[in-house]
Amino acid sequence: xxxxxxxxxxxxxxxxxxxxxxxxxxxxxxxxxxxxxxxxxxxxxxxxxxxxxxxxxxxxxxxxxxxxxxxxxxxxxxxxxxxxxxxxxxxxxxxxxxxxxxxxxxxxxxxxxxxxxxxxxxxxxxxxxxxxxxxxxxxxxxxxxxxxxxxxxxxxxxxxxxxxxxxxxxxxxxxxxxxxxxxxxxxxxxxxxxxxxxxxxxxxxxxxxxxxxxxxxxxxxxxxxxxxxxxxxxxxxxxxxxxxxxxxxxxxxx
Amino acid sequence: xxxxxxxxxxxxxxxxxxxxxxxxxxxxxxxxxxxxxxxxxxxxxxxxxxxxxxxxxxxxxxxxxxxxxxxxxxxxxxxxxxxxxxxxxxxxxxxxxxxxxxxxxxxxxxxxxxxxxxxxxxxxxxxxxxxxxxxxxxxxxxxxxxxxxxxxxxxxxxxxxxxxxxxxxxxxxxxxxxxxxxxxxxxxxxxxxxxxxxxxxxxxxxxxxxxxxxxxxxxxxxxxxxxxxxxxxxxxxxxxxxxxxxxxxxxxxxxxxxxxxxxxxxxxxxxxxxxxxxx
Amino acid sequence: xxxxxxxxxxxxxxxxxxxxxxxxxxxxxxxxxxxxxxxxxxxxxxxxxxxxxxxxxxxxxxxxxxxxxxxxxxxxxxxxxxxxxxxxxxxxxxxxxxxxxxxxxxxxxxxxxxxxxxxxxxxxxxxxxxxxxxxxxxxxxxxxxxxxxxxxxxxxxxxxxxxxxxxxxxxxxxxxxxxxxxxxxxxxxxxxxxxxxxxxxxxxxxxxxxxxxxxxxxxxxxxxxxxxxxxxxxxxxxxxxxxxxxxxxxxxxxxxxxx
Numbered sequence: 001x002x003x004x005x006x007x008x009x010x011x012x013x014x015x016x017x018x019x020x021x022x023x024x025x026x027x028x029x030x031x032x033x034x035x036x037x038x039x040x041x042x043x044x045x046x047x048x049x050x051x052x053x054x055x056x057x058x059x060x061x062x063x064x065x066x067x068x069x070x071x072x073x074x075x076x077x078x079x080x081x082x083x084x085x086x087x088x089x090x091x092x093x094x095x096x097x098x099x100x101x102x103x104x105x106x107x108x109x110x111x112x113x114x115x116x117x118x119x120x121x122x123x124x125x126x127x128x129x130x131x132x133x134x135x136x137x138x139x140x141x142x143x144x145x146x147x148x149x150x151x152x153x154x155x156x157x158x159x160x161x162x163x164x165x166x167x168x169x170x171x172x173x174x175x176x177x178x179x180x181x182x183x184x185x186x187x188x189x190x191x192x193x194x195x196x197x198x199x200x201x202x203x204x205x206x207x208x209x210x211x212x213x214x215x216x217x218x219x220x221x222x223x224x225x226x227x228x229x230x231x232x233x234x235x236x237x238x239x240x241x242x243x244x245x246x247x248x249x250x251x252x253x254x
Numbered sequence: 255x256x257x258x259x260x261x262x263x264x265x266x267x268x269x270x271x272x273x274x275x276x277x278x279x280x281x282x283x284x285x286x287x288x289x290x291x292x293x294x295x296x297x298x299x300x301x302x303x304x305x306x307x308x309x310x311x312x313x314x315x316x317x318x319x320x321x322x323x324x325x326x327x328x329x330x331x332x333x334x335x336x337x338x339x340x341x342x343x344x345x346x347x348x349x350x351x352x353x354x355x356x357x358x359x360x361x362x363x364x365x366x367x368x369x370x371x372x373x374x375x376x377x378x379x380x381x382x383x384x385x386x387x388x389x390x391x392x393x394x395x396x397x398x399x400x401x402x403x404x405x406x407x408x409x410x411x412x413x414x415x416x417x418x419x420x421x422x423x424x425x426x427x428x429x430x431x432x433x434x435x436x437x438x439x440x441x442x443x444x445x446x447x448x449x450x451x452x453x454x455x456x457x458x459x460x461x462x463x464x465x466x467x468x469x470x471x472x473x474x475x476x477x478x479x480x481x482x483x484x485x486x487x488x489x490x491x492x493x494x495x496x497x498x499x500x501x502x503x504x505x506x507x508x509x510x511x512x513x514x515x516x517x518x519x520x521x522x523x524x525x526x527x528x529x530x531x532x533x
Numbered sequence: 534x535x536x537x538x539x540x541x542x543x544x545x546x547x548x549x550x551x552x553x554x555x556x557x558x559x560x561x562x563x564x565x566x567x568x569x570x571x572x573x574x575x576x577x578x579x580x581x582x583x584x585x586x587x588x589x590x591x592x593x594x595x596x597x598x599x600x601x602x603x604x605x606x607x608x609x610x611x612x613x614x615x616x617x618x619x620x621x622x623x624x625x626x627x628x629x630x631x632x633x634x635x636x637x638x639x640x641x642x643x644x645x646x647x648x649x650x651x652x653x654x655x656x657x658x659x660x661x662x663x664x665x666x667x668x669x670x671x672x673x674x675x676x677x678x679x680x681x682x683x684x685x686x687x688x689x690x691x692x693x694x695x696x697x698x699x700x701x702x703x704x705x706x707x708x709x710x711x712x713x714x715x716x717x718x719x720x721x722x723x724x725x726x727x728x729x730x731x732x733x734x735x736x737x738x739x740x741x742x743x744x745x746x747x748x749x750x751x752x753x754x755x756x757x758x759x760x761x762x763x764x765x766x767x768x769x770x771x772x773x774x775x776x777x778x779x780x781x782x783x784x785x786x787x788x789x790x791x792x
Contacts, residue, residue, distance in 0.1 A: 006362065013363035033385035093257040094264030100459045101507035102466045105479070108486035109496060113293035113300060148622035151590050156639045157610040166635070170626040189375040196381070196471050197483065205378065209471070212381040220382050228374035235373035248626050248667035 036218040044222035051207065052226035059203035060230055062119060063191035066126025067184060067234070073127070074134030074183075075176065081135075082142035082168075092139065099132040104190060107197035121199050126190040133186065134179040141175025142168055174249070177242040184238040188231040204230070269303055276300055301494040306501070309494035321495065325481065325502040332465050332477040332506055335393050339400025340461040340510075344454065346401065347408025354409075355416040355442070356434065365413075372406050377464065380471035392474040399472075400464035404457040411453025415446025451518035458514040462507050478502045534602050536691050536723035537564040537587055542596030544582055544749075556582045558748035560596070566690075569717060569724045571734035571741045573779065579749025580727045584695050587725060588616055601690055612636060614691035615684030619699045621676035623668040623683075630655065630664040633683045640687065654682040657716055674705035678712070685716065692717070692724040698733065707767075710737055714762050731783070735759075735775045736767060743782040753782035 018038050024030065025037040032040065045052065081088040106128065110121035145168060153163050195205030204227045211220035243249075279293070279300075293299060301309075310322040318324075350368070354361040377399065386395045419441050427437040469479030478499060485496040539562040546554045557579040564570045572580040585591045586598050589605035600608035608614060615636075623632050630651050637647035655661045658678040668676055677697060684692060698706040714737060717724055728734050734741045735757055743753040757775045759766045766772055 009359055009363035010366040013367070031385075034389070090260040090263055093260045097261050097264075097508070097511070100455070100462075100511040101504045102459075102463045104463060105466055105482050105500060105503045108482055108489075109500060110293075112486065112489045112493070112496070146622065148618050148620050149624065151618070152616070152622055154590060155588055155609055155614070155616050156612060156636050158639055162639060167624070170624070173626070185373040185375075189377060192375045192378050193467055196467065198486065208378055209381045212384065217382060217385070221379075224376070224378050224382065227378045228376065231374035232370070246626065248628075248669060 032217045033215060036221055040218040041221040041225060044216075044218045045225055048219060048222050052204075052223060055202065055204045055207045055223065056226050056230050059188070059191045059195075059205065059227070060233075062122045062194075062203060063126055063187040063230070063234065066123045066191060067130050067187035069123070070127035070130025070187070071134050071180060071183065074131045074179070075138050077131075078135050078138035078142055081139055088139060088143065092136070095132055095136050099136065103129050103132075104193055104197075107194040107199065111197070111199040117200055119200055122191055122194040122203070125194045126187045129186050129190045130183040133182040134176070137175045137179030137182075138172060141172030144175070145171060173246055177238070177245070181235070181238050181242070184234040185231050188227070188234050192227050192230075272300070272303060276302065297493065299493070301497065305494045306497040309492075310498050310501075321498050325478070325498055328476065328478040328481045328499075329502045329506045329509075332462075332469065332479065333509065335396050335469070335477060336400055336458075336461045336465040336506070336510055338394075338397040339402075339464060340404050340458060342397065343401035343404030343461060344408045344457055347405040347453075347457070348412055350405070350409040351412035351416055352438070354413050361413070365410075368406060368409055377403060377467055380468050384472040387472070392472055393477075395472055396465055396468035396474050396477070399468035400461040403460040403464035407453045407456035407460065408450070411449045411456070412446055415449030415453075416442045418449060419445045447518075447521055451514075451522060454517065455511065455514050458510045459507065462503075462510050466503060466506075478506055535563050535565050536568065536601060537562065537725060538597075538599040539563070539583070539587065540597055540599075542583075542586060542593045542598060544579070544586060544591070545594045548594065555748035557586075557593075558750050560749070560751055562742065562751065564691075564723055564725060567721050567723055569714075569726065569737055569739045571726045571728055571738040572744060573728055573731065573734045573741055574744030574749075574783070575746050576729070577749070578744040578746040580744050581695055582749065583744075584693055584725060584727050588614065588693050608691075612640060612687045613689055614693050615687060615689040616693045617677075617680045617684045617695070617697045619696040621668070621673075621680040623676055623679055625668050627668075628664065629660065629666050629668065629671070629679050632668065632679055633686050636683060636687050651682075651686060654686050655679075657685065657719075658682045658712065674701050674709065677701060677709065681709075681713065681716075685720065685722070688720065690723060692722045694724065695727045696729065697726075699729070706733070711763070713737065731776055731779050732767075735772060735779060736762065741775075741779050743779060752785065755779055755782060 021035075022038050025035055077091075081091050104125060107121060107125050110124050114120045149167050149171070150163075153167055158166070191203065192205040192208075195201060195203050196209060201210075204223055207223045208220050208227070211217070211223060297305070310325070311320055313320055350364070354364060380399050383395050383399065384392075416438075423441055423445070424437065427441050432440065465477070466479035466482075468474070469477040470483055474480060482496065482499040482503060485492075485499045489496050539560055542557055542560045543555070544557040546556055560579075560583060562570075562583070572583060574580050582591070586593050587600060587605060589598075589609040598605040601613055603611070603613070623629075624635070627635070630648070633651035633654050634647045637650055642650070652661060652664065655664055658681055660675060660678055660682065663671065663675065668679070671679070677700075681697065684694075698709055701709065710733060716722075726734070726737060736759075738757050741755045741757060742751055743755065744750065745752045755775070755778055759769065759771055759775070
């Protein structure tokens, strides 16, 4: 019953929204370049599923490599910064400022610095974009330690290393995953959108622009649906990892 | 003040790294197993910082206006688009948050989609709404993209804020026989401010990204996004030019972040600050 | 040899600054083997500071603190005491059993050994069936019991407790008081117990040490002799007499700020 209550409203809302969309487009005779009908998009999605799959694999690989690289560097940088107070004091405002900038615009520059046939620039952009939320959140987590835990470990005469491994790291996990949740969807967005800025054209982004250039709008929308599915896969995988990494957060009273 | 100093210090470190890499890096880049893993360090790919600064002062094309004027004008154009998008997005986000707070059923039905819409690259739609220029000018389409990116943090952050008052506060208002509207104005709105402002900062940054990406994919002329693409095409003959446009984009991001922070200054002086996690 | 020996201890915070606070002024305290001593007094009287000095969480400005014949620092490094705070302070990412195992783990005890030991301690506080649960799944009283089991895990000769039942409701609190007494009786542990509840101090202690604020100092030391420490004791005349004398001792040391 409770389950129904949580699932039913979004499902009903989704079905009604799609039905309305279909109705408005067909009844209002809206041109496909303004808004194609869901049925037309679905048709194209089935027809193009092989192409969508291949493009999604290319974009997915870019996003994944960027995500993993950015996360590793972000976590390591946060760990180093948390050990040296002045470094953290400097890097937090600096990272916060950089994070407010449109980093995606780095894409064309990176294309020049490497070559336009390389996948590195797109992965680098994704990595840089991923870095900031991971770094900022992890550092916040590492710096926030329950004072009671600190005193307790002091009474156990625990060394700095023991304290870091047994208290700081596990305590920062919720923050790390907060950053990772944001980063996982940002990585996909960056990998797809970076192609709008030029460079190698084998991912979802270029398929969307080329379909739009040929005025094949339902097909372009079908690729967007593919991009959405890719983003969803990344987000849900991160949620799953979070559940696995922090079992203490899920179990309810037995 | 101290923070500003830290930011400048960070910038100096980045500049030193840039010039340092140019000194020691291979001009052709480092190639490992047939993949170039480190960028080229030659002047074409990574111009000296002073070349970029100097380029700002010289004319865009021979006999044209200096680059910095062009860049600043493009920034102002994009700032206008961003502002329009930000205002629309924030307004829609606020309305949605109030509606979701008022009606549980709306929250249940809508919130999953609001969150979902952020996990998927819907900004990829930008090239597809280019066709809307038969309905209205291009810049309005770009504003809509910016608004779409801006509404989400506001909707979620504001909802958290509206729901933040303890039940004791709500019951107190009830004991005063205050209705929903009065409770909203007297209790929920003031309580939501610490949540609203961080959300607005996120929304500002998102609106900038939306405006830049939107300009590029709709081919809107006159803005900084378009300028980046135009200048990057000249990179082989005039490598410093694209960096001037990049500086402009960074400036735009800073200005928007600063303006949004100004909003909160008078209202948040005596309030506690909270962390807002929107995703 | 007494379990704790505090002599001539003064603690000044922010020494030499404008916000200088004399938290403790020339305090002497001696806790015998197996003795249960409560520290009671108004807030700001330095009772928690005194406990922290014994635990070597802070250092005295002057004077010496000796725990079981050693300096407080040496005693801490040997884990010669167990400690519990008002907040249970459990590690939310560790199961109940793993929480109790933590001090043993840091002593380098083998996996099997510490599991046995921790299970034994959980049985002592009546939580053996919750060993696999996470702290978030337990009530406040159960969490505090886990914290006590953790404090006892290394079988320390001394137990330090800083208002451990302060955040609990009255019924849970009384049940835990009885449990704590039973545990101390079986293990023979000496205890220093900080509280602001007169009835709690009287019911638990062999001796109640009354403190006053500004500067923090000991104003009275009242021995308590109850015939038994069960529910009947809470109704006995001796209990009420002791409650009255502690209350009078607290009144006899009026706060300067209260005037």
